[in-house]
Amino acid sequence: MADSQKKLTIIKPDDWHLHLRDHNALRTTVPFACRGFGRGIIMPNLVPPVVTVDLAIKYKQRILANIPDSSSWSPLMVLFLTDLTSPEEIYKAHDSKAIFGAKLYPAGATTNSETGVTDLRKLTKTFEAMEEVGMVLQIHGESTEKGVDIFDREPVFIEKTLKPLVEKFPELKISLEHITTLDSVEYIMNQSDTVYGSITPQHLLFNRNDMLVGGIRPHLFCLPILKRERHQQSLIKAATSGNKKFFLGTDSAPHSKDKKENACGCAGCYSHLSAIELYAEIFDQLNSLDQLENFASKNGPDFYGLPYNDSFITLKKHKWTIPSSIKYMDTTLVPLGADMQLNWQLVQ
């Protein structure tokens, strides 16, 4: 693995949670999604959302048209669950071999989730079908109940929604996405082998002080929102520990600069300019680079029941600076960690 502390070669990682948007945006987002990754779980919260197998397959075609010739990256599609998603649609998704999960957004939890699920009881038969075929349920784990403080939405969701769901469907494979709290880390560690969690680079690298002390930094605003330092520390420990229940999911999500630097700024961090290096930075700080391959390249495929990628990537120890911005359609986009100096760089 580590060659005189200067190089690190690992099985090619996958990104188990990312947003590409659609149409012209794909010209930017797809090539960056391929950078350093073998596969990506594509979030379905488009406008309108990807609620059927047919829509997912059409979306996949638009994505495939933007993959650079040199890349072997592949998109793994996901259905957007609504109150009306039928068990038949789940069977169809399973048979399509193109769909690798169904995403539960509590209605209104984040960007373009207004038509998400309002009442889990309406999906009993749908979850039973998912259990039967072994399809992963990806969850945005935040309560949207009125009056719940934004910093408490994840633990409230675990108590009121996730615990009863796991009890009712003990065989359902659940990926609790972009976890942000000690509560989620402990919950996942104490569950059986059906519940895993993905962790973003922003929740490992930053906490709410980074976002709010000395001025508000809109490019660090994402949902679930950054939490206290003790939560950040619990995520770092979970990711770098080698525990198989935690894996890489960037939640990379593009919003143009003007929509972030705005009186009502959008939530989301775009990390695909330097995603694997941002993770490497944290693992290096914890002297845990030997665990990066498990977190980035093995735990995810093991959970999804997929083979590891059959190629490798190499990171070299080399200082470089993340660009301040890039062109994005007819506007610009500020990446996560803009102007930050990194110690590791992907060898392209």
Ligand SMILES: [Zn+2]
């Ligand atoms: Zn997301």
